[in-house]
Amino acid sequence: xxxxxxxxxxxxxxxxxxxxxxxxxxxxxxxxxxxxxxxxxxxxxxxxxxxxxxxxxxxxxxxxxxxxxxxxxxxxxxxxxxxxxxxxxxxxxxxxxxxxxxxxxxxxxxxxxxxxxxxxxxxxxxxxxxxxxxxxxxxxxxxxxxxxxxxxxxxxxxxxxxxxxxxxxxxxxxxxxxxxxxxxxxxxxxxxxxxxxxxxxxxxxxxxxxxxxxxx
Amino acid sequence: xxxxxxxxxxxxxxxxxxxxxxxxxxxxxxxxxxxxxxxxxxxxxxxxxxxxxxxxxxxxxxxxxxxxxxxxxxxxxxxxxxxxxxxxxxxxxxxxxxxxxxxxxxxxxxxxxxxxxxxxxxxxxxxxxxxxxxxxxxxxxxxxxxxxxxxxxxxxxxxxxxxxxxxxxxxxxxxxxxxxxxxxxxxxxxxxxxxxxxxxxxxxxxxxxxxxxxxx
Amino acid sequence: xxxxxxxxxxxxxxxxxxxxxxxxxxxxxxxxxxxxxxxxxxxxxxxxxxxxxxxxxxxxxxxxxxxxxxxxxxxxxxxxxxxxxxxxxxxxxxxxxxxxxxxxxxxxxxxxxxxxxxxxxxxxxxxxxxxxxxxxxxxxxxxxxxxxxxxxxxxxxxxxxxxxxxxxxxxxxxxxxxxxxxxxxxxxxxxxxxxxxxxxxxxxxxxxxxxxxxxx
Amino acid sequence: xxxxxxxxxxxxxxxxxxxxxxxxxxxxxxxxxxxxxxxxxxxxxxxxxxxxxxxxxxxxxxxxxxxxxxxxxxxxxxxxxxxxxxxxxxxxxxxxxxxxxxxxxxxxxxxxxxxxxxxxxxxxxxxxxxxxxxxxxxxxxxxxxxxxxxxxxxxxxxxxxxxxxxxxxxxxxxxxxxxxxxxxxxxxxxxxxxxxxxxxxxxxxxxxxxxxxxxx
DNA sequence: GATGAATGAGGATTCATTCAT
DNA sequence: AATGAATGAATCCTCATTCAT
Numbered sequence: 075x076x077x078x079x080x081x082x083x084x085x086x087x088x089x090x091x092x093x094x095x096x097x098x099x100x101x102x103x104x105x106x107x108x109x110x111x112x113x114x115x116x117x118x119x120x121x122x123x124x125x126x127x128x129x130x131x132x133x134x135x136x137x138x139x140x141x142x143x144x145x146x147x148x149x150x151x152x153x154x155x156x157x158x159x160x161x162x163x164x165x166x167x168x169x170x171x172x173x174x175x176x177x178x179x180x181x182x183x184x185x186x187x188x189x190x191x192x193x194x195x196x197x198x199x200x201x202x203x204x205x206x207x208x209x210x211x212x213x214x215x216x217x218x219x220x221x222x223x224x225x226x227x228x229x230x231x232x233x234x235x236x237x238x239x240x241x242x243x244x245x246x247x248x249x250x251x252x253x254x255x256x257x258x259x260x261x262x263x264x265x266x267x268x269x270x271x272x273x274x275x276x277x278x279x280x281x282x283x284x285x286x287x288x289x290x
Numbered sequence: 291x292x293x294x295x296x297x298x299x300x301x302x303x304x305x306x307x308x309x310x311x312x313x314x315x316x317x318x319x320x321x322x323x324x325x326x327x328x329x330x331x332x333x334x335x336x337x338x339x340x341x342x343x344x345x346x347x348x349x350x351x352x353x354x355x356x357x358x359x360x361x362x363x364x365x366x367x368x369x370x371x372x373x374x375x376x377x378x379x380x381x382x383x384x385x386x387x388x389x390x391x392x393x394x395x396x397x398x399x400x401x402x403x404x405x406x407x408x409x410x411x412x413x414x415x416x417x418x419x420x421x422x423x424x425x426x427x428x429x430x431x432x433x434x435x436x437x438x439x440x441x442x443x444x445x446x447x448x449x450x451x452x453x454x455x456x457x458x459x460x461x462x463x464x465x466x467x468x469x470x471x472x473x474x475x476x477x478x479x480x481x482x483x484x485x486x487x488x489x490x491x492x493x494x495x496x497x498x499x500x501x502x503x504x505x506x
Numbered sequence: 507x508x509x510x511x512x513x514x515x516x517x518x519x520x521x522x523x524x525x526x527x528x529x530x531x532x533x534x535x536x537x538x539x540x541x542x543x544x545x546x547x548x549x550x551x552x553x554x555x556x557x558x559x560x561x562x563x564x565x566x567x568x569x570x571x572x573x574x575x576x577x578x579x580x581x582x583x584x585x586x587x588x589x590x591x592x593x594x595x596x597x598x599x600x601x602x603x604x605x606x607x608x609x610x611x612x613x614x615x616x617x618x619x620x621x622x623x624x625x626x627x628x629x630x631x632x633x634x635x636x637x638x639x640x641x642x643x644x645x646x647x648x649x650x651x652x653x654x655x656x657x658x659x660x661x662x663x664x665x666x667x668x669x670x671x672x673x674x675x676x677x678x679x680x681x682x683x684x685x686x687x688x689x690x691x692x693x694x695x696x697x698x699x700x701x702x703x704x705x706x707x708x709x710x711x712x713x714x715x716x717x718x719x720x721x722x
Numbered sequence: 723x724x725x726x727x728x729x730x731x732x733x734x735x736x737x738x739x740x741x742x743x744x745x746x747x748x749x750x751x752x753x754x755x756x757x758x759x760x761x762x763x764x765x766x767x768x769x770x771x772x773x774x775x776x777x778x779x780x781x782x783x784x785x786x787x788x789x790x791x792x793x794x795x796x797x798x799x800x801x802x803x804x805x806x807x808x809x810x811x812x813x814x815x816x817x818x819x820x821x822x823x824x825x826x827x828x829x830x831x832x833x834x835x836x837x838x839x840x841x842x843x844x845x846x847x848x849x850x851x852x853x854x855x856x857x858x859x860x861x862x863x864x865x866x867x868x869x870x871x872x873x874x875x876x877x878x879x880x881x882x883x884x885x886x887x888x889x890x891x892x893x894x895x896x897x898x899x900x901x902x903x904x905x906x907x908x909x910x911x912x913x914x915x916x917x918x919x920x921x922x923x924x925x926x927x928x929x930x931x932x933x934x935x936x937x938x
Numbered sequence: 939g940a941t942g943a944a945t946g947a948g949g950a951t952t953c954a955t956t957c958a959t
Numbered sequence: 960a961a962t963g964a965a966t967g968a969a970t971c972c973t974c975a976t977t978c979a980t
Contacts, residue, residue: 095943098943112419113332113420114330114331114332114416114417114419114420115330116330116332116333117332117420119969119970119971120970120971120972121970121971129944129945130944130945130946131945131946131971131972132944132945132946132947132972132973132974133943133944133945133946134972135972135973136943136944140971140972141971141972196419198478199415199416199474199477199478200330200415200416200417200419201330201416202477202478203328203330203412203416203477203478204329204330204333206481209478209479209482210482213478213479213482213483217479218483238454238497238500239496239497239500241493241494241496241497242493242497244489244493245486245489245490245493245494247468247471247475247485247490248468248490248493248494248497250471251467251468251470251471252463252464252467254467254470254471254474255463255466255467255470255471258415258470258474259463261415261418261419262414262415262418262419262425262429263425263429263433265422266425266426266429267429267434269463270461273460273461274461274463274464277457277458277460277461277464278457278461278464280455280457281454281455281457281458281464281497281498282497284454284455311960335952335953335954336953336954336955337953337954340963345961345962346961346962346963347954347955347962347963347964348955348956348957348961348962348963348964349960349961349962349963350955351954351955351956352960352961356954356955357954357955527964530964544851545764545852546762546763546764546848546849546851546852547762547764548762548764548765549764549852551948551949551950552949552950552951553949553950561965561966562965562966562967563950563951563966563967564951564952564953564965564966564967564968565964565965565966565967566951567950567951567952568964568965572950572951573950573951628851630910631847631848631906631909631910632762632847632848632849632851633762633848634909634910635760635762635844635848635909635910636761636762636765638913641910641911641914642914645910645911645914645915649911650915670886670929670932671928671929671932673925673926673928673929674925674929676921676925677918677921677922677925677926679900679903679907679917679922680900680922680925680926680929682903683899683900683902683903684895684896684899686899686902686903686906687895687898687899687902687903690847690902690906691895693847693850693851694846694847694850694851694857694861695857695861695865697854698857698858698861699861699866701895702893705892705893706893706895706896709889709890709892709893709896710889710893710896712887712889713886713887713889713890713896713929713930714929716886716887743939767973767974767975768974768975768976769974769975772942777940777941778940778941778942779941779942779943779975779976780940780941780942780943780976780977780978781939781940781941781942782976783975783976783977784939784940788975788976789975789976
C-alpha cells in the first residue's frame with residue numbers, strides 16, 4: 075500500500091572525479107587482494123572491498139559480475155607477470171647452474187615474497203580447492219612449464235656434473251619446494267618467527283650445486 | 291529385547307540411549323574434519339557436520355561451544371598423535387641418518403599423506419591465518435621442537451660426514467620442505483597430476499645424504 | 507581481522523509456543539496471499555509476509571524453498587478446492603439448464619467472489635504471465651475440464667431447446683465470460699463503482715436461457 | 723556528406739543531432755510498453771527500456787520524471803485513441819444493432835487484440851491495482867462513457883425488438899465481457915490453446931441479437 | 939540535450955545459535 | 960542429554976536515480 079506511493083528518496087552518485095575506468099579496476103583488484111588474503115574468499119565482504127577501493131558497493135558490479143568473478147580475475151590477472159618472469163629465466167644464456175638458480179630464487183624472493191604478490195600465492199594455496207578452474211589454469215600455464223624448464227636445467231646440470239645426482243632432474247619440484255615452504259611459513263608463522271629466506275635459499279642452492287665441494 | 295523402540299516414538303531424544311558421549315564427540319570431530327576440509331572453515335555448514343555425524347544440529351552445542359571451538363578442537367586434537375610420532379623419531383637409537391630420514395619420511399607419507407590426517411594439515415595451511423592461537427600452539431608444540439630435533443640430527447650427520455654440508459643443519463626446514471610440497475601439491479594438483487611421493491622422498495633423501503657419492 | 511574474533515552476539519529463538527507445523531504453513535500462505543495480492547509478486551516483500559504471519563523471516567524458508575515456491579504453492583493449493591467445486595456441478599442430476607447455471611454461478615459468486623479466494627484468481631490473472639508452469643497446470647486441471655463440462659451442458663441444452671442457439675455450446679467461454687468480468691471489475695473498479703454481481707449473473711442467465719421469451 | 727561522424731567521437735551526445743524530441747518520446751514509450759508488458763511494472767528494468775529505445779539510461783529522465791511517471795504516461799497515452807474509436811461508434815448513423823456490434827467488435831479485434839495495444843490492456847489489468855489514479859481516470863474516461871453508450875444502444879435495440887430482453891441494457895458489461903475474456907485468455911492461455919476470437923465474437927453477437935431467430 | 943558510470947537503499951537468502959520440549 | 964524448529968543478523972546482489980562531462 076505504500077510501495078508505489080513513496081517515491082524512494084533520491085539516490086544517485088555524489089560528485090566524484092571521473093578517473094579512468096582502468097584505474098578503478100585496479101583499485102578494486104588491489105582492495106580485493108587485501109581483503110581476500112586477510113579473510114579468505116568466503117569470509118571476505120564485498121562491502122569492505124568496496125570501502126577499501128573507495129567506491130560504492132554497487133560499483134563493484136560494474137567491473138565484475140560477482141564475488142567469484144572478482145576473485146578469479148584477481149588470481150588470473152597475476153599469472154601473466156609470473157609467466158613473464160618465467161620466460162626471462164628460460165631465456166637466460168648458458169650460464170652456470172648455480173647462477174641461474176641464484177637469479178631465479180632471488181627474483182622470486184624479491185618479486186613474490188617481498189611484495190603483495192605473495193598474497194596471491196597465498197590465495198591460490200588457501201582457496202585453490204574451491205576454484206578448480208583457476209588451479210587447472212595455473213597448473214597448465216605456470217606449474218607444468220616451470221617444472222619442465224627446471225627439468226631441462228637440472229638435466230643439463232647433471233650432465234655437466236654441476237650437481238651431485240639426477241634427483242632434481244627427476245623431481246624438479248624438489249628445487250622449488252623451499253620456495254613454497256617460505257611462502258607457507260610466512261603465511262603461518264611469519265608473526266611468530268620470521269624466516270631468513272635469503273639464508274634458506276642460499277643453503278638450498280648450496281645443497282643443490284654443492285658449495286664446498288666445488289673447490290676441494 | 292529392544293521393545294522400547296516400538297513405543298510411540300518419544301519425540302525428542304531418539305532411542306539411541308546411553309552411548310558413550312566420547313564416541314559422539316569423535317563422530318562430530320570426524321564429520322567436522324570432512325566438512326571443514328571440503329569447504330573451508332567459513333563455508334562449511336554446521337548443518338552438514340551434524341547430518342554427517344548423525345546427530346541433531348543442537349547437539350553440536352552440547353559438545354562444542356561454537357563453530358570456532360569445534361574447529362580448534364579438531365586441529366588441536368590432531369597434535370597429540372603428531373607429537374607422539376615425533377617423539378618416536380627422537381628416541382631412535384643411533385642409526386645412520388639416511389635410515390632415520392627414510393623412516394621419518396615413510397612414516398609421514400603413511401600416517402599423514404596416506405590418511406585423513408592429511409586433511410588436518412590442509413586445514414592448518416588454509417585456515418591458519420584466521421586462527422592465530424592455533425598456529426601459535428602448533429608452532430610451539432610441533433614445528434619448533436621438530437625443527438630443533440632435525441637440527442640436532444643434521445648437525446650430527448654433518449659432523450659425521452654423512453651429509454655434504456651444514457645447510458640442512460642451519461635450515462632444518464629444507465629437510466621438511468618436500469613434505470610440505472607434497473601436501474600442497476596433493477591439495478591443489480592431485481586431481482590433475484598425481485605426484486609420486488615415494489619417488490620424491492627417495493630423491494630428496496638422496497640429495498641430502500648423497501647416494502652415489504657414498505660409493506665412488 | 508575482526509571476523510572470527512567477535513563471536514556474533516547470541517541469536518536464537520525467543521520463547522514461542524510450539525504450534526503444529528501445518529498451522530504455521532497455513533499462516534504463511536494466508537499472509538502471502540494478502541501480500542502478493544496487494545503488491546504483486548515482484549513488489550511483495552517476504553519480510554512483510556513473515557511479519558504478517560507472525561514469524562521470523564528465516565522461518566519462511568523452513569516451509570518454502572524461495573519466494574517463487576511460496577507463490578506457486580499458494581496458487582497451486584487453491585486449485586484443489588476449485589476442482590472439487592467443479593466436480594459437484596458435474597455430478598448434478600439432470601436438472602434444467604437454468605437451474606444448473608444458477609447454481610454454478612451462485613456458487614462461484616459465494617465461494618470465489620465473496621471470499622479471499624478471489625485474490626487467488628487475481629493473482630493468476632495478474633502474475634500468470636510470469637508463471638507459465640502454473641498457468642499450464644491451471645489450464646489443464648481447471649479450465650479445459652471446466653469448458654468441456656460446459657460444452658456438454660450447453661450442447662444438451664441446445665438439443666433440448668432450452669437455449670436459443672448453439673453459440674454457447676461452441677464457445678463455452680461465453681458462459682464464463684461475465685464471471686471473469688466480475689473478477690476483473692472488482693479488482694480494478696471495485697472501489698469506484700461496485701458491480702451488482704447478482705444482477706449481472708441473473709441478466710446473463712436470462713440472456714442464455716431466455717427468460718421472458720419462454721412465457722410470452 | 724555525413725563527414726562529422728568521422729570526427730573523434732565527441733564523447734557525450736552521439737552524433738544523432740537535432741531529431742525531434744517527440745520521436746524520442748515515442749521510442750521510449752514503445753520500448754516501455756514492451757518491457758512493462760513482458761515483465762510487469764515492478765520487474766521491468768529501465769535499463770532494458772533504455773536499451774530497447776536505443777538511448778542512454780539517463781535520457782529517460784529527461785522525458786519522464788521516474789518509472790511511475792513513465793508507466794502512467796504509457797497507459798494514459800493510450801486512452802486518447804480508444805476514446806476516438808469509441809466516438810466513432812457513438813457517431814454511427816442509425817444502423818441495425820447487429821451491424822453496430824459487428825463493427826464495434828471487429829474494430830476492437832483489429833485495433834486492440836490484433837496489435838500491440840493489447841499489451842496496454844494487459845498492463846491495465848495486471849497493474850491497475852497498483853495505480854489507482856490511472857484506473858480512476860480510465861474508468862471515468864473510457865469505461866463509464868463506453869458503458870453508457872452501450873446502455874443506450876441496447877436500450878434502443880430492446881425497444882426495437884432487436885434483442886430478446888433488456889438484460890444487456892441493464893448490464894452493458896455483458897456485451898463487453900467476451901472481449902475482456904479474449905484479452906485475458908490470450909494473455910494467459912494464448913501459448914497453450916489459441917482462442918478463435920472471431921468465432922467467439924460471432925457467437926456472442928448471435929447470442930445477443932439472435933441469429934436464426936431474426937428470419938424465421 | 940545526452941550520456942552512462944556511480945551510487946546506495948532495498949530485499950532475498952543463508953546459517954550459526956538458541957531453547958521449549 | 961538430545962532434538963530441530965525458530966530466529967534474525969549478515970551479506971550478496973539489483974536497479975532506480977543522479978550528475979559530471
